Amino acid sequence: MKQKILARRPSDLTIDWAQRVVKHGYPDVIVSEVTTVSVDIGTTTRVRLAIEHDGPAALPRRWFVKLPSLDWRARLITALPGLLHTEVRFYKEAAHAVPLAVPGFLAAQSKPGRGATLVLGDVTEAGATAGRPGDALTPAQATLVIEQLARFHAFFWNKVALAHTYRWLAGPVRRLEDHLGTALAVPLMQRGLKRAGKLVPAAVRGWAVRYARHRRQAMRFLSDGPQTLVHHDCHPGNIFWRQSQPGLLDWQLVRFGEGVADISYFLATALKPEVRRAHEARFLTTYAQVLAQHGITGIDPGSLWQRYGAHLPYPFEAMIVSLAVGGMIEPESNHELIRRVAAAVEDLDAFAAIPI
Incomplete structure (x- = not known):
């Protein structure tokens, strides 16, 4: 019984709650103490x-738990489209297939209307460092992330069978998220x-x-790609580093889409504008080269650049x-990320790249 x-x-x-968590995979382990290290909303x-438990080393002693937001504004935006429910399902059904470093999965439960709870191993226990939203990456770090994203995208590239396996990623909940995004786009954009x-x-x-x-027309255009x-x-706060290699956190928004969209999001948020300007063409070349190394060939550099700007x-x-x-997002980091993405869309005249 689950x-x-x-x-x-x-x-x-509590200890009783943690005991129920470990029963999923370690029925004989006893939990003796639970200490809250930090809470971030x-x-x-x-x-x-x-x-504290008497189990094997394979069972983490540092846990990272995600619950519905205690901030009513954030909860209002994320609850209806079921973003945490999506992440729970990702870890249960898809994370094992992803050729990227992701946190270890311990247990999860999701009930629409009642919430969701996701329990992961804390990446810091294995010596990893979790990023912060306002971090500015170096060109060397950015290259590593681009290479990992290319491998990830190549693995799932145009695989119809996998799209069917994970069809819940494009199901009613995802469509509801898109409808809400369109309905709220103008007032939220003006307020922001x-x-x-x-x-x-x-x-x-x-x-x-x-x-x-x-927005609806723009989303249709942006979804028209491999x-x-x-x-x-892919902002810096959702990246962790283990032995200088990147992994990805926070899979609430995972979906099928065009791979270069992740590259656009990453470069616009993770780099200071002057660094992005100096290296973004090289980063796109690296992305295409790694895709080719994994069997995805025939990518036109000019088209890739155009789609990068459009996203x-x-x-x-x-x-x-x-x-x-x-x-x-913490306000200071939010302001810094806005500075970076505003510079990116202005530099590449990005809004004009979308035929609306």
Whole structure:
């Protein structure tokens, strides 16, 4: 019989709760102590726990637990489209196939209308370092991430059978998320731009509102490309580093889409504008080369560059919406990410690349 591990708040993460978690894979292990190390509230409530137990070394003693956000604004945006439910299903059904470093999965439970709880091994226990949203990566670090994303995308590239296996990624919940994004696009864009003030150049502001008004049409255009599995939220805070190699955290927005969308999101958020400008052409060349090494050939450099630019409005929208809603990213980091993505869309005239 499966143990019930749903929790609503950090105070629910007791010894009895932890005991139910370990029963999933280690029925004879006894948990003797649970200590809350930290609580971080954003799009979800993220709790780091220290666990004392008499089990083997393979059972982590540092856990990372995700619960529905305690911030009502973030919860309002994430609950209806079931983003945490999607991440639970990703770890249960897809994470084992992903050729990327991801946190170890311990247990999860998801019940629509009642919430979801995801329990992972804390990557720091194995000596990894978790990134922060406002981190600025070096060109060498960015190259490593680009190479990993290319391997990830190549593995799932245009594989119809896998799309059928993970058809829940394009199911009713995902369509609801897209409908909500379209319905709220204009008011959230206007509110976010007002809050951002001079962080967004005047030349970008008008284009951004126009994009929001035609978001459905823009999304159709951006989805018209070779399909693969994409992370869809590749900012520095969702990257961890183990022995200088990157892995990805936070798979709430995982879906099928165009691979270069992850590259656009990553380069626009993870690099200072001057670093991105100096290296982005080389990064795209690296991406195409690694895809080719894994059997994905025939990619036209000019078309890849155009699609890279066309996907930049989405990370801009994501950061502006985060500011509009509030409580999703720490404000100072949110402001820095807006500066970076605003520079990217202005540099490449990205909104003009979408025919709306």
